[in-house]
Amino acid sequence: MTNVREASFELFRRAGMTTMFGNPGSTELPMLRDFPGDFRYVLGLQEAVVVGMADGFSQASGAPTLVNLHTAPGVGNAMGAIFNAQANHSPLVITAGQQVRAAMTMQANLTNRDAARMPHPLVKWSYEVPRAEDVPAALGRAAHLANLPPKGPVFVSIPMDDWDADVDDGAVGHAIERTVTGRAGADPAAVAELAKRLADAKSPVMVAGPDVDASGAWDEAVALAERQRLPVWAIPAPGGGRIGFPESHPNFQGVLPPAIAPVSQTLEGHDFVLVVGASVFSYYPYIPGPLLPEGASLVVITSDPDEAARAPMGDALVADVKLTLDALLDSVGEADRDAPPERPSPDEPPDSDPMSGTEAMRALAGVWPEDAIAVVETPSSTAALRNQIRISRPGSYYFAAGGGLGYGLASAVGVQIAQPDRPVVCVIGEGSVQYAVSAFYTAAAYDVPLTVLVLRNSEYAILKWFATFEQVEGAPGLDLPKLDTAEIADGYGISSRRVEGAEELQSAMREAIASPKPELVEAGVAPGMWLA
Ligand SMILES: Cc1ncc(C[n+]2csc(CCOP(=O)(O)OP(=O)(O)O)c2C)c(N)n1
Numbered sequence: 001m002t003n004v005r006e007a008s009f010e011l012f013r014r015a016g017m018t019t020m021f022g023n024p025g026s027t028e029l030p031m032l033r034d035f036p037g038d039f040r041y042v043l044g045l046q047e048a049v050v051v052g053m054a055d056g057f058s059q060a061s062g063a064p065t066l067v068n069l070h071t072a073p074g075v076g077n078a079m080g081a082i083f084n085a086q087a088n089h090s091p092l093v094i095t096a097g098q099q100v101r102a103a104m105t106m107q108a109n110l111t112n113r114d115a116a117r118m119p120h121p122l123v124k125w126s127y128e129v130p131r132a133e134d135v136p137a138a139l140g141r142a143a144h145l146a147n148l149p150p151k152g153p154v155f156v157s158i159p160m161d162d163w164d165a166d167v168d169d170g171a172v173g174h175a176i177e178r179t180v181t182g183r184a185g186a187d188p189a190a191v192a193e194l195a196k197r198l199a200d201a202k203s204p205v206m207v208a209g210p211d212v213d214a215s216g217a218w219d220e221a222v223a224l225a226e227r228q229r230l231p232v233w234a235i236p237a238p239g240g241g242r243i244g245f246p247e248s249h250p251n252f253q254g255v256l257p258p259a260i261a262p263v264s265q266t267l268e269g270h271d272f273v274l275v276v277g278a279s280v281f282s283y284y285p286y287i288p289g290p291l292l293p294e295g296a297s298l299v300v301i302t303s304d305p306d307e308a309a310r311a312p313m314g315d316a317l318v319a320d321v322k323l324t325l326d327a328l329l330d331s332v333g334e335a336d337r338d339a340p341p342e343r344p345s346p347d348e349p350p351d352s353d354p355m356s357g358t359e360a361m362r363a364l365a366g367v368w369p370e371d372a373i374a375v376v377e378t379p380s381s382t383a384a385l386r387n388q389i390r391i392s393r394p395g396s397y398y399f400a401a402g403g404g405l406g407y408g409l410a411s412a413v414g415v416q417i418a419q420p421d422r423p424v425v426c427v428i429g430e431g432s433v434q435y436a437v438s439a440f441y442t443a444a445a446y447d448v449p450l451t452v453l454v455l456r457n458s459e460y461a462i463l464k465w466f467a468t469f470e471q472v473e474g475a476p477g478l479d480l481p482k483l484d485t486a487e488i489a490d491g492y493g494i495s496s497r498r499v500e501g502a503e504e505l506q507s508a509m510r511e512a513i514a515s516p517k518p519e520l521v522e523a524g525v526a527p528g529m530w531l532a
Contacts, residue, residue: 005163007136007172009036014176015143017066017093021054021414023047025070027097027110030163032068042417042446044410045438047074051081051153052410052436053417055090056375059214059242059398060418064091064147071097072112075119075155080404080435082122085153087402088241089214089304091146092153093139094119098128100161115157128157132165137175148182149320150304151214183215186301186319186327194274194299194317195331198228201272203337206230207256209278210401211303211321212244218394220325221276225251228332230274231340236263237382239282241401246392251340255386256281261289268293273314275300277321280311282401285469301325346387347532355501357381357530360455360523361388363502364427367509372396372423375415377408377432380461384530385427395419406435409452413439416450423513426452430485430522431460437488443518444493451512452494453505454485454522465529486522496520 002010008031012018019040024032035041044050047069058065069075075096085092098104099111107113116126125145129138135158142154198204212221221244225232232251234240236258245252256263260283267273273296275281280300291313292298298314300307301324308316317324349358361384368389375398376382382399391397398415400407412426433454443450460478467475486496495517499508505523512519 001166002169002172003163004132004135004165004167005031005033007167007176008139009039011136011140011176012066013038016063017143019057019417020066020068021050021057022068023050023070023074024068025074025097027071027099027160028068030160031095031097031158033163042442045441047077048081048406049410049436049439049442051078051085051092051094052407053414053439053442054092055081055085055088055407056398056411056414057418058090058092059088060373060395060415064093064143067092067094069094069096071099071110072115072118075112079119079122080406081410082119082153084400084402084404084407086122088400089151089211090153091151093142093146094123094153094155095139096155096157098157098159101159104159112157116155119155123153123155125154127155129162132159132162133167135162136167136172140175140178144180148180150306183320183323185323186317188327190317191324191327191331195328197272197297197299198274198332199335203270204228204230204272204274205267205270206232207235207273207275207278208232208244209235209276210240210242210244211277213242213394215277215303215320215322216394217277217322217325218244218246220322220329221245222249223329224325224332227329228335229337229339233266235275235278236281236283237386237399238284238403239279239401241399243391243397244277247386248390248392250342253340253343255383259283259285259287260291261287264290264293267296271296273298275314276325277302279304279307280314285466349532352526353501354524354526356528357455357525358384358388358532359502360505360525361385361530363505364453364509365389367506367513369423369513372425372513373398373415373419375408375412375424375426377405377426377428378455379429379432380457380465380528381427381455381525381530384532387532405432408432408436409439410436412450412452413443413448416448417446424450425513426450428452428454430454430456430483431480433485438492440489440492440494448518449516450518451509452489452518452520453509454520455525456485456522457525457527458483459527461527461529486520489520494518494520496522498522498524500524
């Protein structure tokens with residue numbers, strides 16, 4: 001007879017989930033007993049880091065990913081990262097240990113009193129298994145749900161004495177063998193209607209979002225933009241966890257501003273807005289105004305029914321983005337509109353000492369390898385990065401769509417593990433590093449050849465910008481004097497160096513990116529926000 005552990009690992013194996021990110025405790029050890037040689041366990045030293053790494057790994061590998069946390073306190077530590085994973089549509093199968101069944105009612109130490117309720121609003125399904133023998137079926141259900149659109153995290157709490165229980169081999173055999181596919185095509189009538197609206201529009205525009213990348217639809221998005229002569233914008237940066245259109249393409253216009261009134265001002269002159277693979281829109285800060293330019297209409301293509309339902313304007317078509325673009329391409333011909341205007345090349349920023357965030361990003365652009373992947377958490381320089389570095393390959397940009405810090409450093413480790421042959425560069429503020437600082441340990445311990453570029457401005461620059469915007473004076477806690485990230489990373493075993501100015505940054509980054517080990521470059525930058 002097979003036990004729960006054997007059956008569960010066989011189920012993981014069949015589903016391709018052989019990498020597990022975790023931080024173990026006594027309640028998880030029974031799951032990890034005789035850990036199979038064909039599985040890989042990636043240790044994170046704190047649970048927000050564990051989930052952040054798994055988030056990056058699942059997005060960059062395109063597969064559901066296993067996470068193992070330590071009962072209530074482990075899940076508690078992970079909540080901010082689960083919030084980000086939900087916003088990123090990352091299919092994480094999060095498991096947590098639980099006290100033995102006999103000791104739960106008396107609430108022995110570490111009992112998770114209400115395990116399923118704890119992460120409930122942040123996951124697609126939250127469950128504690130009623131009978132030991134149902135664990136493999138629950139894990140199968142969790143994995144299928146996580147991977148169905150909209151993809152996202154799920155949670156299963158598993159009492160620690162379940163792992164050695166026997167299962168019903170017949171029933172478990174079915175659970176292990178089942179496959180569930182979920183890429184649904186669009187209603188042909190809706191596609192025909194959309195094709196007509198596009199063809200009839202005088203001046204249509206496309207807005208590309210993260211699900212273009214996640215669904216593998218870059219070629220279709222480019223083909224549609226070229227055929228219909230569409231100018232293309234990226235969705236506003238706060239919600240833009242991934243890039244869905246080559247930013248060096250002549251049709252590409254830039255990144256939409258993140259607030260209501262500026263979005264409609266930017267889209268002024270267009271009568272039809274086609275949003276592809278995104279929510280409409282992840283606005284912040286609140287600057288009220290018309291949702292669309294006068295006379296314009298909007299259609300969004302999204303695989304997420306909730307994104308479709310909650311959009312404040314426009315019509316929505318819920319279906320797989322790639323399949324829908326394919327179908328749309330079959331229905332639209334060559335447009336005879338003028339080609340869109342070309343986006344100007346970025347200006348050369350003036351020299352300053354310390355260098356500005358814009359100078360730092362321009363210097364980085366000069367040494368950026370064509371196949372590099374950017375993982376970005378540098379709030380005051382994100383706009384400068386998007387302007388200076390024109391990312392133009394699929395799967396090359398990751399950002400926390402949820403807005404919670406701690407994603408950047410952790411997910412960069414996971415992205416690099418999933419993509420060992422591409423250089424991964426994490427560009428991050430020194431304040432942001434601290435939310436996932438122990439990710440340095442995993443990078444060093446597992447020889448993950450990540451490069452981290454820390455922009456050190458000794459402050460929470462973006463919060464000072466927000467304070468001005470919100471007319472808040474005298475707010476405490478916005479400066480970070482003497483925070484020495486290079487020294488901290490050194491302590492975790494990461495080789496680190498400090499640079500000042502564009503030239504030093506370039507030579508340090510060239511070396512760091514070429515190194516087969518994790519490296520950190522800490523660059524001094526001037527305080528302030530860098531938008532150009
Ligand atoms: C978990 C979490 N806590 C707090 C914040 C609020 N927050 C947003 S940006 C920021 C400052 C980040 O500082 P740093 O990385 O140095 O970037 P800078 O603004 O200086 O570019 C803070 C604290 C957040 N987004 N997420």
